Amino acid sequence: MNQHRLLNVDALRGFALLGILAVNIWAFADPFFGLGINNPRYAGALDLAVRCVEALLFETKFYLLFSFLFGYSFTLQMAAAERAGAAFRPRMLRRACGLLVLGVLHGCFLFYGDILHLYGLLSFVLVLWTASVRAAVRAALALVLLSALLLAGIGAVMLLVPEGMAPDAKPALAKLLAYHGDWRATRAFTTGEFPSTVALLLLAQGPSALAMFLLGRAAGSVQLFAHVDAFRHLLPRVLMVGLPVGLAGAALYAAASKYDPGGAMIMFGTALSFLTAPFLTAAYVAGLLMLFDGRFGARLVAALAPMGKIALTNYLMQSVILALLFTGYGLRLCDKLAPATVMALVFVIYFAQMALSAWWLKRHTYGPAEWLLRALTNGSVARRANVNQKRASTD
Numbered sequence: 001m002n003q004h005r006l007l008n009v010d011a012l013r014g015f016a017l018l019g020i021l022a023v024n025i026w027a028f029a030d031p032f033f034g035l036g037i038n039n040p041r042y043a044g045a046l047d048l049a050v051r052c053v054e055a056l057l058f059e060t061k062f063y064l065l066f067s068f069l070f071g072y073s074f075t076l077q078m079a080a081a082e083r084a085g086a087a088f089r090p091r092m093l094r095r096a097c098g099l100l101v102l103g104v105l106h107g108c109f110l111f112y113g114d115i116l117h118l119y120g121l122l123s124f125v126l127v128l129w130t131a132s133v134r135a136a137v138r139a140a141l142a143l144v145l146l147s148a149l150l151l152a153g154i155g156a157v158m159l160l161v162p163e164g165m166a167p168d169a170k171p172a173l174a175k176l177l178a179y180h181g182d183w184r185a186t187r188a189f190t191t192g193e194f195p196s197t198v199a200l201l202l203l204a205q206g207p208s209a210l211a212m213f214l215l216g217r218a219a220g221s222v223q224l225f226a227h228v229d230a231f232r233h234l235l236p237r238v239l240m241v242g243l244p245v246g247l248a249g250a251a252l253y254a255a256a257s258k259y260d261p262g263g264a265m266i267m268f269g270t271a272l273s274f275l276t277a278p279f280l281t282a283a284y285v286a287g288l289l290m291l292f293d294g295r296f297g298a299r300l301v302a303a304l305a306p307m308g309k310i311a312l313t314n315y316l317m318q319s320v321i322l323a324l325l326f327t328g329y330g331l332r333l334c335d336k337l338a339p340a341t342v343m344a345l346v347f348v349i350y351f352a353q354m355a356l357s358a359w360w361l362k363r364h365t366y367g368p369a370e371w372l373l374r375a376l377t378n379g380s381v382a383r384r385a386n387v388n389q390k391r392a393s394t395d
Helices: 007-029 045-057 062-084 088-109 116-128 133-160 170-179 183-204 206-221 224-259 264-292 297-309 311-326 339-361 368-378
Strands: none
Touching: 007 045, 007 062, 007 224, 007 264, 007 297, 007 311, 007 339, 045 224, 045 339, 062 088, 062 116, 062 206, 062 264, 088 116, 088 183, 088 311, 088 368, 116 183, 116 206, 133 206, 133 264, 170 183, 183 206, 206 224, 206 264, 224 264, 264 297, 297 311, 297 339, 311 339, 311 368
């Protein structure tokens, strides 16, 4: 293992990419996704079961894990800046700006649900954060609680004025027309949707993502994953508590998302999910760390870590693949595949990326997007290094 990189962090990030893909694919495959309306084509028992499993295990969970690991990696970036003798804040401000620019381009041309711009914006908070680890944990808990209360409040308002917040199917028809049109129609729709999605993500996911950033930074400050042995005995307890609590909240969220997707119940379900999803995320982490320590742990880490090392490239590549499959950039399969087929595609794409990541890193030190972001972070154009060179960065 490289002395400046923790492979279990990379492996966890690689695993998180599976959940990100399992959620994002529906924004391409289902024109009704995110509109508070169930797709009328998904009326079969198998269709409903697949969507419920997706909501139960993936929605509102994996972006939390990704955000936590982003915050943790922030401390690795601090250490990299110190080793390089570089001023930390200017370097990280450039990195935040780089993420913001990449996110805007990604959101305007490929996927209007981009998360990178949000990470770029929230990175400024991490750069300026100077409070203690304990203060970071308290702030994170307050953000999660406030997010849940805000959503519950919206749900209460919807109960009082239900007719004023009825979902509208017109955006689904507009999306379907754009994705079944040519590349110009797809690009125009994506670019048009991005600004409103920015505001939605900032309000809906921003507080929770920032909370996980802060928890990740707190964990990185005490080098949590560098000292797994010190708390390994606690992992079964985390799993036994986090799994039932997280799944209970997720089950209510999944039920609300299928039976009242545009009503007050989904708001209450999402509020509850905001409170319980961190427990399920913690259970995922604990379970994986236990697997990493098991008989086949080394193989599992070796399979997942390459994906995590070039997570930015893989995240963007997922959008490229999905756009080519479902939109006017390619095959125009939006609303043409059954949910079971869509979920099967998730694993096909994921395992293909796993193999491609391993192949790429045998020949290159960085992924293409990581190389670009590293160059922006360092303020210079970095040459692609040979894999035998000593890595001096934790990008």
